[in-house]
Amino acid sequence: MGASDVLIACVGKPSAGKSSFLNAATDATAKVGNFPFTTIKPNTAVAYVPFDCPCKKFGKEKLCQPRYGRCIDGKRYVPVKILDVAGLVPGASEGKGLGNQFLDDLRTADALIHVVDVSGTTDQDGKETVGYDPINDIDWLRSEIYSWIFNNLKKRWGNIVRRHVALKAPIGETLQTQFSGYGSNLSMANRALDRSGIKEALENWDDETLGRLVDAFLDERFPTVVALNKIDLPDSDKNIDRICRKYGEQRIVLTSALAETFLRKLHKQKYIHYYEGTDRFDLAEDQESPSEAERLKPLDEKTRSRLEKVQDLVLFRYGTTGVQDVLTRAIELLGLIPMYPVRNINNFTSGSGGRTGGVFRDCLLVQPGTTIREFAKMVHPEIDKYYQYAETVGSRRLGEDDLVSPEINVISFKTSQEIKPPQPSSTGAGSGGGPKTGTKKDKDNKE
Ligand SMILES: Nc1nc2c(ncn2[C@@H]2O[C@H](COP(=O)(O)OP(=O)(O)O)[C@@H](O)[C@H]2O)c(=O)[nH]1
Ligand SMILES: [Mg+2]
Incomplete structure (x- = not known):
């Protein structure tokens, strides 16, 4: 990864909807290559995150000319890279270990989107089932990453302490030597230490202290948005309530990758005008006197009824498909x-x-x-x-x-x-x- 690109990684068990999310978030209507990234790997896509553009404040909407992305009525869509991280298999920490490719991908990410199938219709391996509890998946990812880092530190702890004492180094520097392999930097290591609230000298840390540090480091290094996906499915409702109560709503976003893909496809094919990130779209009959370029095509019955379903099950119920909200939330977490x-x-x-x-x-x-x-x-x-x-x-x-x-x-x-x-x-x-x-x-x- 180019050191200066923001990269958001989609992780989750098989069939949670990672690839669908990536598809949904990738703007098919944007000009190809309309982004500053020179390297795009096959499992990477470019999504556009909205911000308030200063052109609005200064009355320059008509003149605003983004080199990359676009600006629509003062909403600026800025390109960021998203990565589809496949290969996360359950039970990894009990022997199999997290896959190397998976860890390499993780190291390059600035923030994570944990895609969770909230409908409970796929089991921990991603196979079809009913009544699976998605809470298992949420806890599981964090505990996998936690074990990976904790165990690595633990293995070398004796040496780390000896070296630390010999060099009389500040704790942050000692930790950064260990954390650099996870894509950390010194200020991040220091922030993790602050966040942990640990005051004891490093040579006196026990497992509990080390655990607190690893927890704090995870929060700093891997800010994570949980995308509760497949909210369009009937079984999702009861799980959503329970999960939001347990984890709080700050890091949870409800999504339907399927609904977003459908809406964007109809938009691209000029059946609807979909206002991305909202619950609104126009149909041909809503248009008063469209220009030739804006004119929408009439919908057939089947597509119309699918669209009504998306409206009832997702847009009316939850406000948006959530896909854009996930990206916005990830950028917010990164500040x-x-x-x-x-x-x-x-x-x-x-x-x-x-x-x-x-x-x-x-x-x-x-x-x-x-x-x-x-x-x-x-x-x-x-x-x-x-x-x-x-x-x-x-x-x-x-x-x-x-x-x-x-x-x-x-x-x-x-x-x-x-x-x-x-x-x-x-x-x-x-x-x-x-x-x-x-x-x-x-x-x-x-x-
Ligand atoms: N109903 C519904 N199905 C979805 C949604 N997102 C993904 N799927 C389906 O879930 C299955 C697995 O999706 P995929 O993106 O391949 O999962 P991945 O293995 O995590 O990349 C596919 O059949 C998708 O169509 C969604 O929001 N709603
Ligand atoms: Mg996939």
Whole structure:
């Protein structure tokens, strides 16, 4: 994975609906290749996460011109990668171990979506059944990852403590040496330690203390949204209530990958106009005087009755299909801030070398805690090299140690030399100056 891309991994037992979720989340209507990612593996897809675009606040909706993704009436759809992680088989920690491919995939992920079949119609191996309790699946994934990390630490604990004492290292650094293999960085290791509330010296930790640390590390390293999928099936209802009561609603989203795929397909085929992420769609008979391009086709009886079913079982009951909500929730858990670098802080264009480029052309998802100077480097290495100062709306100057935030998400960098525009490449994926989705990983790796 490119160090600067946000990657969300879909995990879950076989037949939970991972591939269906990926399909549903992938926008078939977007232009092919309309994203900045240069490498897309076969089991990876690109989804678009909505944010409020500043074009709305500044009355520039008509001029807004995203280089990647799109902007519809002030809703900005920013590309992120999602990965279909197959190969998670139950009973792994009792001998079989988590598969290597599975662990490799996990290491590259910024956040996880745990897809759970909430209907109880598939057993722990993904085989058809009735009345299976999906709570088993939820607990099971976390305990698998927990055991993987706990056992690895435990095996080497004697050595870890000896080395720690000999080097007189801060605890965070000792832990990071152990956690780096899971895709951690120093600030993450330190946050895990803080979160655990552990105050004892490392040499006095017992298994319970170590367990608390691993728990805290899991929360920091693998923020997880649980997608309770297949809510369209009749048996789902009773399980949903029970699960939400047990786990709280913060990390749980109800989804029907099937319903979302169906709605998007009808949209693409121009039978309906589906407003993604809502409970609304238009039919041909709802249109008053559509332009030729917008005109919808009439539905046949069979499709119409399927659509009514989706409306009754999913949209009316739960508000949305949940697919977009899962992605939004994952980005929220990561705390990523959409940042909009522009060349001209007055008209928000990004032209260079005499050309005028689109308004709010670029959007980067940035980790909280990133400084303005670090952000400059993410936008373009040459901006860092020739950096003079940064300003936000109203030509207000920012310090290079100020932190990025939603309040100052439109930023222009002044440099001592003109920055060359990125070379357009054949894939449309700019390498140099293209908008990147930055995560704390790139930043911390350079610490
Ligand atoms: N009713 C219903 N079926 C679904 C839903 N999502 C997936 N499925 C079905 O569940 C089965 C397994 O889905 P798949 O995406 O292949 O699961 P994976 O093994 O986790 O990738 C397929 O028959 C899907 O059509 C859903 O939201 N509702
Ligand atoms: Mg699959």
